[in-house]
Amino acid sequence: MRLFSPILSLISRGHTYYMLESACYALGVPLTFFVTLYFRISRDITYAGGVSRVGPPGVLGYIVTAFRYTFDAEAVILEGRAAFSGKPFVIPTLAGPVFLLPPKYLDVVRSSNDDVFNEPMAVDEDLQLPYTMDVHQMENPYQARVLRTDVNRAIPSFIPEILDESNLAMTETLEVSTEGKSTIIPVFDTMTHLIARISNRVIFGVELCRNESFLHAIVRFSETAPLIAPFIRWSPSFLRRFVYFALSSVLGGKKEPLNFIVPFLRNRLGKEKELQESDELLIAHFLLQAAPSDEPLEGIAMRLMNLNFGSIHTSSIFITQVLFELALLPQNQLDGIREEVLTALDSEGGWTKLALSKFKKIDSALREVGRVYVALPRISMLGHDLLDGTRVPPGHRVAIDMKAVHFNPQAYSDPDRCDLFRFSKMREDEEDNSSKYGFATPDSSYLPFGAGRHACAGRFFAATELKIMLAHILLKYDISFPPGVMSRPANVTFNGAIIPDRKAQMVFKRRQ
Numbered sequence: 001m002r003l004f005s006p007i008l009s010l011i012s013r014g015h016t017y018y019m020l021e022s023a024c025y026a027l028g029v030p031l032t033f034f035v036t037l038y039f040r041i042s043r044d045i046t047y048a049g050g051v052s053r054v055g056p057p058g059v060l061g062y063i064v065t066a067f068r069y070t071f072d073a074e075a076v077i078l079e080g081r082a083a084f085s086g087k088p089f090v091i092p093t094l095a096g097p098v099f100l101l102p103p104k105y106l107d108v109v110r111s112s113n114d115d116v117f118n119e120p121m122a123v124d125e126d127l128q129l130p131y132t133m134d135v136h137q138m139e140n141p142y143q144a145r146v147l148r149t150d151v152n153r154a155i156p157s158f159i160p161e162i163l164d165e166s167n168l169a170m171t172e173t174l175e176v177s178t179e180g181k182s183t184i185i186p187v188f189d190t191m192t193h194l195i196a197r198i199s200n201r202v203i204f205g206v207e208l209c210r211n212e213s214f215l216h217a218i219v220r221f222s223e224t225a226p227l228i229a230p231f232i233r234w235s236p237s238f239l240r241r242f243v244y245f246a247l248s249s250v251l252g253g254k255k256e257p258l259n260f261i262v263p264f265l266r267n268r269l270g271k272e273k274e275l276q277e278s279d280e281l282l283i284a285h286f287l288l289q290a291a292p293s294d295e296p297l298e299g300i301a302m303r304l305m306n307l308n309f310g311s312i313h314t315s316s317i318f319i320t321q322v323l324f325e326l327a328l329l330p331q332n333q334l335d336g337i338r339e340e341v342l343t344a345l346d347s348e349g350g351w352t353k354l355a356l357s358k359f360k361k362i363d364s365a366l367r368e369v370g371r372v373y374v375a376l377p378r379i380s381m382l383g384h385d386l387l388d389g390t391r392v393p394p395g396h397r398v399a400i401d402m403k404a405v406h407f408n409p410q411a412y413s414d415p416d417r418c419d420l421f422r423f424s425k426m427r428e429d430e431e432d433n434s435s436k437y438g439f440a441t442p443d444s445s446y447l448p449f450g451a452g453r454h455a456c457a458g459r460f461f462a463a464t465e466l467k468i469m470l471a472h473i474l475l476k477y478d479i480s481f482p483p484g485v486m487s488r489p490a491n492v493t494f495n496g497a498i499i500p501d502r503k504a505q506m507v508f509k510r511r512q
C-alpha cells in the first residue's frame with residue numbers, strides 16, 4: 001500500500017486542483033457575467049438626450065421594468081403612453097434601452113437610409129449574427145437581393161412545387177387521408193414543421209426537404225438563435241464565443257444544419273452544368289450563382305440558413321394565428337372562403353399566380369393577423385433630434401410604436417376586433433379592387449413586413465406559400481378546437497414578440 005501512496009496523493013492533489021478549477025469556472029463565469037451586466041446597464045441608463053424612461057429610476061428600476069417588458073410588453077408600453085402621452089419614451093429591455101417613437105416619426109424612420117437609421121445593425125443586435133450565423137451576413141447581404149430579384153421572378157414556377165409538397169406533407173403529418181377521419185394536433189409545432197418542409201422544397205429540393213433529421217436541425221436552429229442571442233449580448237466580448245458554444249451545445253445551433261447543407265452545396269456545385277440545362281429552380285441554386293467567387297461554401301450555407309430563419313419563425317406564427325381565428329368562424333363564412341378559392345381555381349385553370357391573387361378572403365385573414373405583429377427596430381447612427389427638445393443619441397435603438405399604428409381608430413374601424421374579412425371588404429369598396437390592401441403590401445398603417453428599403457425581401461414568397469397552405473387546408477379539412485374549447489388560445493408574449501400558445505391543439509377532419 002505504501003508503494004502506491006505517492007500516486008494516490010498525486011491523484012488526490014490533482015483531484016483537489018480539478019475541483020478548485022471547476023469551482024472557479026462555476027463561480028467566476030456567472031460572476032463576470034453579472035458584474036458586466038450591471039456596468040452595462042449603468043452605462044445604458046445614462047444616455048444623454050432628455051427622453052424619459054418608463055418605470056422606477058436606477059439600475060434596479062431598470063432591471064425590474066426590463067423583466068416586466070420581457071413577459072408583458074404591452075403593459076409597459078401602455079404605462080409609457082399614459083405617462084408621456086404622444087411623446088417618445090424609453091423602454092428598458094434586457095437587450096438595452098429602446099427609444100419608442102410614436103407613429104408621427106414613422107416617415108422619417110422608413111425613409112432614412114442606413115447611415116441615419118440602420119436596420120442590419122438592429123438585426124445583428126437581435127440575433128448576434130457573428131456568433132449565431134457568421135460575420136459576413138451584414139457585409140454583403142446578397143441573399144436579400146436574390147430574394148427581391150431571382151426568387152420573386154421564379155414564384156410562378158414554385159407554385160406547383162409548394163402545392164405538391166403541401167399535399168404530401170399534410171397527408172403524412174396529419175395522418176388523415178380517409179374521409180371522415182380526424183386527428184388532433186399541436187397546431188404551432190405542426191405548422192412550424194410543415195413550413196420548414198414546404199419552404200425547403202424550393203430552397204434545397206425534394207431530398208433535403210423530406211429529411212427529418214435536417215428539418216429537426218433547421219427548426220431548432222431557427223428557434224434557438226433568437227433565444228441564445230440575448231445571452232451573448234449581455235456577456236463581455238471575450239466570453240461571447242464561449243457563451244454561444246455552451247448554449248448551442250445544449251439548445252442546438254448552426255453546426256447541425258451546416259452538416260447537411262455544406263455537402264448538399266458541394267454536390268450541387270459538382271453538377272452545376274447538367275443542372276443548368278434542366279429546368280429545376282431552387283433558391284440554393286440562385287444563391288450559388290450570386291455568391292462572390294471568394295465566398296466559402298459555409299458562407300453560402302449560412303445565408304440559406306438565414307433565409308430559413310426568416311421563413312420558419314415568422315410564417316409559422318402567421319399560419320397558426322389564422323387557423324386559430326378560422327376555427328371560430330361560422331360554417332357559412334368558412335364555406336364562403338372555400339367557394340372563393342374554388343371559383344378562382346376554376347376561372348384560372350388551376351393553381352396559378354393569378355388564381356392565388358383572387359384568394360382575397362385568405363389574403364385578408366393573413367393581413368388582419370399581421371396587424372398585431374410587432375416589429376420595425378433601427379439603430380440611430382447619427383443621433384436624431386426629436387423636435388420636442390429631446391434627442392436619440394447615436395448608437396441607440398429606436399422602434400416605431402407599432403401597436404399605435406396598427407390600432408389607430410382613424411385608420412381602422414373597431415381596431416381592437418380581429419375581423420378576418422376587414423381587408424377583403426376594404427378592397428371591395430375600392431374602385432379598382434386593387435392589391436392596395438393585399439397581405440404583402442406595406443403602407444403607413446400596416447408594417448408587419450417592416451418599411452422602406454429594408455422591407456421584408458421574402459414577403460411575396462411568404463404570401464404565396466401561406467395562401468397555398470391555407471387554401472389547401474380549407475379545401476381538404478374541417479378544422480375546429482377540441483370539444484370544450486370555446487375561445488381561441490391566448491397568445492404568449494416574449495420580449496415584445498407575440499407568439500401563439502405552443503400547447504394549443506386543433507382537430508383536423510378529412511373532408512369529402
Ligand code: HEM
Nearest residue numbers: 144310311314315375448449450451454455456457458462
Ligand atoms: C409572414 C412572414 C414574414 C414576416 C412577417 C417577415 C417580416 C420581416 C420584417 C419585419 C423584416 C424587417 C423589415 C424592416 O425592418 O423594415 C424582414 C426582413 C427580411 N425578411 Fe422577412 N418576414 C417574413 C417572411 C420571410 C421569408 C419567407 C423570407 C425568406 C425566404 C424572409 C426574408 C427576409 C430578409 C432577407 C429580410 C432582410 C431584408 C433587408 O434587410 O433588406 N422573410 N422580414
